[in-house]
Amino acid sequence: MPTDADPSTIVKALHLVFLSTFWGMQIWVTFISSFVMGSNLSQHTFGFIQSCLFPYYFQIGSACAFINLTIFATCHPSEFLNEEETMQITVFFICVTAAALNAQWFGQVTSDIMAEMHLIEQSYGLGEDVGWFSDKSLIQLHTLDSNYRELTSKLSIYQTFSSLCNLCCIACNGLSLYYMAAHLSAL
Template structure:
């Protein structure tokens, strides 16, 4: 592979640290933190913690995606890209776009709907229980009897689903980029 200048050791270290830290954080937030927290705090506390952490998480993933793409693109001119490098730069771009959408639109929309739902839940004495399966009947009754709550829940579920999908695809893109990096370690 021909490149327009070889990245120095510091650039290589920064690139690998940013990519691996971002992927590790995404794995932790996606597969560990939420599942542990929902079993140990009330639903409303869980929502409050998520609403405080996710803006930072989303913007850190966004910045990491931008840095990874910028570093990679700077040392891989478009005219000289191999097929695997084209895939890798595409994965960085997809991760950047999805993390931007998530950080700037889907995550805030999810949080806004969640807080409105929590206001209605509080009026009905819900939200203080620990775990998602607690008081299932109370939430079912609320969904069936309150059209405003039902509409908010639909909005929440739509945005939460899209946000989760964006996060998961971004995580997979970064994971694939780690694999590419490991296979081509001598030449990031």
């Protein structure tokens, strides 16, 4: 970095804290807690916990991504960026965008649709089975109730976009961690 002064150790530590916080949350929520809860809780309990947990997850992740972008951009003035740093700032920008989309739109819409679906399922006495794909009656409900079928279709679309944004953030943070590791002078 060809600026007058390197960032202070405190700034570097803050950057590492926010990057690792977001990375750790992503790995835990995406690959561990979702599978454990999904296989051990009823569908409605799992959905309720997700609807309470995910807004915090998305908002904290969005804030961490924005702070990382801000710290990196502040420490790397645009007139001095090399190709690798330009790529890194682009990765941070993509991460902020994907995290913000999840925090402000996809996450909330998904939770709202899921809540509507749970109300329909409860009216039929469904959704209390434990584990993934455990309630075959939901498939029958899909064929019987056109509103439920429409909500299922919408939920699938929004969950797909939300998952893609989440995976995009995981990839961006993975690349950022790789970049950071490649620029450590010593452990």
